[in-house]
Amino acid sequence: MSNYRVIFEDPEQPEQPAMVLVPSDNWLEEAKAGLLPPISVYWALQDDEQQAIAEGRHDTFKHDPEKHAAQWTAPRIGPLTEEEAIEYLVMKDIPRHIWSVEYNRPMFKIVSKDDVPSDRSFRNAWRLVA
Amino acid sequence: MEARSMSTIKVDNLQTTSGAGLYPAKAWVNFNGAGSVAIRNSGNVSSITDYGAGFYRPNFSTASSANTYAVSLSASDNTTSGQTLSYAYGAWVKGSIIYSTTGFRFRVGYPANSSTYDQEFVNVVVVE
Numbered sequence: 041m042s043n044y045r046v047i048f049e050d051p052e053q054p055e056q057p058a059m060v061l062v063p064s065d066n067w068l069e070e071a072k073a074g075l076l077p078p079i080s081v082y083w084a085l086q087d088d089e090q091q092a093i094a095e096g097r098h099d100t101f102k103h104d105p106e107k108h109a110a111q112w113t114a115p116r117i118g119p120l121t122e123e124e125a126i127e128y129l130v131m132k133d134i135p136r137h138i139w140s141v142e143y144n145r146p147m148f149k150i151v152s153k154d155d156v157p158s159d160r161s162f163r164n165a166w167r168l169v170a
Numbered sequence: 171m172e173a174r175s176m177s178t179i180k181v182d183n184l185q186t187t188s189g190a191g192l193y194p195a196k197a198w199v200n201f202n203g204a205g206s207v208a209i210r211n212s213g214n215v216s217s218i219t220d221y222g223a224g225f226y227r228p229n230f231s232t233a234s235s236a237n238t239y240a241v242s243l244s245a246s247d248n249t250t251s252g253q254t255l256s257y258a259y260g261a262w263v264k265g266s267i268i269y270s271t272t273g274f275r276f277r278v279g280y281p282a283n284s285s286t287y288d289q290e291f292v293n294v295v296v297v298e
Contacts, residue, residue: 041208060220064199064209067216067231082272085233089271102236103271111232133217133229133273158206160288163223 042068044126045156048138048148049168058166060156063129071125077114082132084110126150196239196298199228203278204247204288224278224286228294230271237269239298245278245289 046061070076084107092101120128130139130148138147149168157166184192199212207220212228219227241263263269263276276294279286 057222059222060207062201062207062209062218062220064212064215064217064231066212070231082233086272089237098237101271103233105235108233108235129217133219153206156206160204160223163288166222 041065041153042122042126043153044122044150045153046126046130046134046148046150047156047168048134050135050138051143051147052137057164058168061129061133063126067129068122068125071120071128072122074116074119076117076120076128077111078117079128079131081107081110081114083136086136193297195295196234197228197230197294197296199294201226201292202290203245203292204290219273219275221275222286223288225275226278226292227273227275228296229273230296233271234296234298235271236298237271239269239296241269241274241276242295242297243276243278243293245292247287247290 042063042065044063047058048061049058050056085103088103088107089098089101092098127150130150134148141147146168184194186192195213197212197214199209199215199218201207201209201212201218203220203224203226207218207226209215209218214231215228216231217229219229221227243262263274268275277284277286278289278292
């Protein structure tokens, strides 16, 4: 089981408590085996979907077949270490404005899973401490 | 007899011998949503986002082609302090935008009053 977790906050949703990204071990194995496409493949799909939301046509949205197939057909990027895989996962599964924009304090932090409280009391009041 | 193994089958469509369509799960995950949130096992799920008490999002390893997939959710808890033994809580998805081709947000608890609770056994199956 991965020893890493990613804690992050969304500056666009200040009322939302700190969120925790929990990686899948099966996905990590794929990353270590070199089975992932370039991250730009996922960004292209995310951009198209965001555009559809902005234009009010999300209910009937379908991906362009060629861009969708690139998830399997694009050249693989090769094996990643666990740390590299977690960085890739941040860029894939956490909204881009959280990790790509510089704020006056960090909006995400990669931590050991032991740094995340196992007692979830007051879970909806958790904040990220830099 | 010669032993043979096949590690990967690649097809565009699955059908029975009579031509009826077969629709395997697009994604699935079984995870612990209480204590230290942890994925027990999964298929086509790269991660779980823990948004808060009883509020989660499975992120798909590979995006679906559209956001019109079907979702089956269940949750129960046998051991978490304060929870009713083996009580199966409701799980629900809220709002159409919540269905994205890269994952979807859902809540576990009492839909009637929107109270959410962490649950020890949370199961998700997605069919497209």
